[in-house]
Amino acid sequence: MVRFENVGLRYQMGAEILRDISFEIAPRTFQFLTGPSGAGKTTLLRLILLSLAPTRGLITLFGHDAALLDKTAITEVRRKVGVVFQDFRLLDHLTTYQNVALPLRVQERDEASYRAEVTELLSWVGLGERMHVYPPVLSGGEKQRAAIARALIMRPELLLADEPTGNVDPSLARRLMRLFSELHKSGTSVVIATHDLALMDQFDGARRLVLGDGRLHIYE
Amino acid sequence: MALFSPTSPNTTDSETGEDVWRHTPLVPAESVAGRALASVIAIMTFLAALTAGFAFVLADASHEWRGSVGQEMTIQVTPRAGRDIEADAAKAAQIAGGFSGVTEARAFTRAQSEELLSPWLGAGLDLSQLPTPRMIVVRRDRQAPLDEIGLRAELDAALPNAMLDNHGAWMQRLDTMAQVVVSAAIGIFLLVLTAMALAIGFATRGAMAGNRDIIEALHFVGAADGFIARQFQFHFLRLGLRGGVAGGLAAILLFWTLGFLSRQWTTSASGEQAEALFGSFSLGWSGVAVIAGISLAVALLTGLMSRAIVYRSLGSLR
Numbered sequence A: 001m002v003r004f005e006n007v008g009l010r011y012q013m014g015a016e017i018l019r020d021i022s023f024e025i026a027p028r029t030f031q032f033l034t035g036p037s038g039a040g041k042t043t044l045l046r047l048i049l050l051s052l053a054p055t056r057g058l059i060t061l062f063g064h065d066a067a068l069l070d071k072t073a074i075t076e077v078r079r080k081v082g083v084v085f086q087d088f089r090l091l092d093h094l095t096t097y098q099n100v101a102l103p104l105r106v107q108e109r110d111e112a113s114y115r116a117e118v119t120e121l122l123s124w125v126g127l128g129e130r131m132h133v134y135p136p137v138l139s140g141g142e143k144q145r146a147a148i149a150r151a152l153i154m155r156p157e158l159l160l161a162d163e164p165t166g167n168v169d170p171s172l173a174r175r176l177m178r179l180f181s182e183l184h185k186s187g188t189s190v191v192i193a194t195h196d197l198a199l200m201d202q203f204d205g206a207r208r209l210v211l212g213d214g215r216l217h218i219y220e
Numbered sequence B: 001m002a003l004f005s006p007t008s009p010n011t012t013d014s015e016t017g018e019d020v021w022r023h024t025p026l027v028p029a030e031s032v033a034g035r036a037l038a039s040v041i042a043i044m045t046f047l048a049a050l051t052a053g054f055a056f057v058l059a060d061a062s063h064e065w066r067g068s069v070g071q072e073m074t075i076q077v078t079p080r081a082g083r084d085i086e087a088d089a090a091k092a093a094q095i096a097g098g099f100s101g102v103t104e105a106r107a108f109t110r111a112q113s114e115e116l117l118s119p120w121l122g123a124g125l126d127l128s129q130l131p132t133p134r135m136i137v138v139r140r141d142r143q144a145p146l147d148e149i150g151l152r153a154e155l156d157a158a159l160p161n162a163m164l165d166n167h168g169a170w171m172q173r174l175d176t177m178a179q180v181v182v183s184a185a186i187g188i189f190l191l192v193l194t195a196m197a198l199a200i201g202f203a204t205r206g207a208m209a210g211n212r213d214i215i216e217a218l219h220f221v222g223a224a225d226g227f228i229a230r231q232f233q234f235h236f237l238r239l240g241l242r243g244g245v246a247g248g249l250a251a252i253l254l255f256w257t258l259g260f261l262s263r264q265w266t267t268s269a270s271g272e273q274a275e276a277l278f279g280s281f282s283l284g285w286s287g288v289a290v291i292a293g294i295s296l297a298v299a300l301l302t303g304l305m306s307r308a309i310v311y312r313s314l315g316s317l318r
Helices: A041-048 A073-080 A096-100 A111-124 A140-152 A170-185 A197-200 B031-069 B085-097 B110-121 B147-156 B169-209 B212-220 B223-266 B269-278 B285-318
Strands: A001-012 A016-025 A030-034 A057-060 A081-084 A158-162 A189-193 A207-212 A215-219 B072-077 B102-109 B136-142 B162-165
Touching: A001 A041, A016 A041, A016 A215, A030 A041, A030 A081, A030 A197, A030 B072, A041 A140, A041 A189, A073 B031, A081 A111, A081 A140, A081 B102, A081 B136, A096 A111, A096 A140, A111 A140, A140 A170, A158 A170, A158 B169, A207 B110, B031 B072, B072 B085, B085 B102, B085 B136, B085 B147, B136 B269, B147 B162, B169 B223, B212 B223, B212 B285, B223 B285
Parallel strands: A030 A189, A030 A207, A081 A158, A158 A189
Antiparallel strands: A001 A016, A001 A057, A207 A215, B072 B136, B072 B162, B102 B136
């Protein structure tokens, strides 16, 4: 599904911030991406999302060499990947419902065809009563759940979540993690970037990709 | 999705009664930058429409000058020893009046000639004491052609002291002046148009900068570049139309008001001067069509510019 071979990244003429990164994310797998703050977790997620180009190495996504993909192909690949951004990136002038439905709307699907699906998902993440309010009046945790719902609505083959439980209380964090676990069981590969050790300990079986000093260490 | 339990959605907001499922535009309809852009477009369209309108008014007025001068000719009868100037003037008027293509040939009476010369020679003068020429005004028929060479030949044969003036030199001067004035108006219009395109370009860029987070969010949820560009193009086209129509309508209203006022003032001396110079300030349908065209072109320019800027932003996003 995702394959990195000797990938390196530097900004302009600076030192490499990621060095010789090699790993593979197989279908239906669950992994944590961890490491200290500033280790490059978000940068690695951006490489997977193709919003950054590596300065060296080979990235293969869904069987395609990322360096050879044109804009249309990148869009197609991106539609298979759900992303939960650390800063949510919700659009303030759209309601929670409209934000969550956004990935379907940009594919120009008829609104009536996905309304039930979006409302179901919003209810499941506990935002059933808040679906017609705008992000500025949502709490941090509610925004987090809206961002997660938006990433899930397309039933992605791969879910990337950047600190998805950073703004929620422990009980909601456990609930969200159960949601990710359910998604994994239903066939989605999940990558969760976090530095919350307690959270990772709840999922002993999960693979851990640990970033440090620009290098990646994998603990199966 | 089997993970989630179904719910039955309401269709309206309990507080506002609005349809909550209605699609909100992906680019916010109202923003400070958007309002500022619409204002810039309105002002620039107004200025461009004003210069284009004045070019039209001047072109029409110069056409009227040339038309009115071209419709008249003058026969000048100079006094000569041994000839009766009154009889010669009457004869010249008779010859001209008998020609096909002439609607009227009227000799200025002595009293009218005195009135014409009074600004220079003073009132109450006796022309019989001065060797002053007499004028015959010949008005041409717009429909029928006039044999000007024949008229000149007949006048020469009958009256050696009569001279036909078709105002050719004066017409040429008027033509040159009109061309200079209209060319200057068109030049100013083109300058305003260039300034407008630049101002709208900068204002659109400024308004787009505030929407970068929207472009990024749409990009990362899998929107195609064409879809994103279309959202912004329609949004900015609407803004452009709003500003363009407001500016165009304001210019048309101004010309209408000036035309109305000039008609009220025609009885005064200054009103007559203004009308002689600028005509009736009437734009005509062609002028209105050009202003409408400018408004539409401004809206299209704004839409296309936003499209180009979105594509550039998306190019930098990868």
